[in-house]
Amino acid sequence: MICSILIMLSVIIILKTGSSDAINTTNDFEDYRITQMPETRFFEKYEELSAPEKTAVVYPILTQTAYSWGGIHDFYMGRCEECLEVKIEEYYDPIFSVGAKSFRILEFLGYNVIDDIDIDKNPGILNNFNSVVLLHNQFTTENEFLAITSHPNVIYLYPGALNSKVKINYEENTIILERGPGFPDLDIIDGFDWEYNNSDMTNNTTCEDWEFYQIKNGHMLNCTPEEIIQNNENIIKKIKQLSEN
Template sequence: MTATMLLLLAFVVINNSQAYLAVPEKSSGIYTESKLPELRYYKNYDELSSDGKTAVVYPIFTQSAYDWGGFHDYYSGYCDYCTNTRLHSEYEKTFSASGNGFRILEFLGYQVIDDIDIDKDPTILEQFDKVILLHSEFVTKTEFDAIINHPKVIYLYPGALDSQITVDYEKNTISLVRGKSYPTSDVNSGFDWKNTNPQYANDWNCHSWEFYMVDNGYMLNCYPETFLPNNGYEILRKLKTL
């Protein structure tokens, strides 16, 4: 499957019985990744760059979940059995994996780890003073526990930690265990976590953005994927100082 096919995946707003995914208002539903979004911040690199004690978590599980024939297709009603899918081995930096946000933070020198690193060794988070999550919608119970027990997490994208999965590393697959309306219609989220915030996932304008406090850090009240490439200076400046 080519990168073009991935970018043309129908990222349409899913009804409230399905997984959380936002698209801009008045959008055709097609996501276009900005070309080199990080270069806008070249002149501000010293001001915005990481101090070396912060990790950004690449959401490889969520990227995998939105693959063709994966959880996205199940929630979209394209198939009744797509609750298992292959685990990706490469960072494709697509919309589902917060491609723009990740590119910018990687460029600014934030140390990169991913879901697999945390799932296999949750103590890895102890190395960092601060952890930044992207669109980390699908996580394992081990990863969930490690993240909510870290003292300072910045939840940069809404809907993080919303669905529970398991991983079979021998078969290289992930399976949906619990999420919105799954396995039964009365389920609201994968972990019944009180801080889950998918209500902000449809605000792509970020005109009134702010970070608000939760038990172990801060959450952003909008979905910044298309905002960050051109207008994210203040968010990135605030992110560094939280």
């Protein structure tokens, strides 16, 4: 199936570039493949990099929702004053703000996928997994926060996780910001007053000196790996190693 997809994409690029530009087709395709389909880079090393048993990735559907137009992130950015409640998006739409490339790669490698709502409704679901990988799960409920921070082996792949507390109105299918950086008081740094808040590392997107450092219930990465992870199998190997510990 992967081969068929690659062939189809090659044909599309050839049609778009035209015969006079055919000499650039290979480079164009490689650029497209890495940026839009980062998971395919690891096809040949699937067995080596594939997920350990009982390891889950938590998809940040609440963060995806908060970053939608007119969402809570727009309130944080000062773009609106009444964006404290927003309708939960129905489908996964991996974007940069949730850690899209990491999600695509880890899902491709066979990691189990659950999401914020799964944990909020049933915090005990995490007991089914030996290890839990977080993406940019910035916006979480109290149920989710407590479940994650009490799990013995969490890999915090993106800085800034768990820094904004929201509640879910299941009748209206919305999330409502309860507490976060600068809200409701300007002196608030973290929605949960969490001692391991590492939001100050978020802007390190080059990850030149990346490393995982240990905290009480797992390990945190010291940078945002959204770009580097598609070209660095060592990070993926490290995630697997930490998941197996």
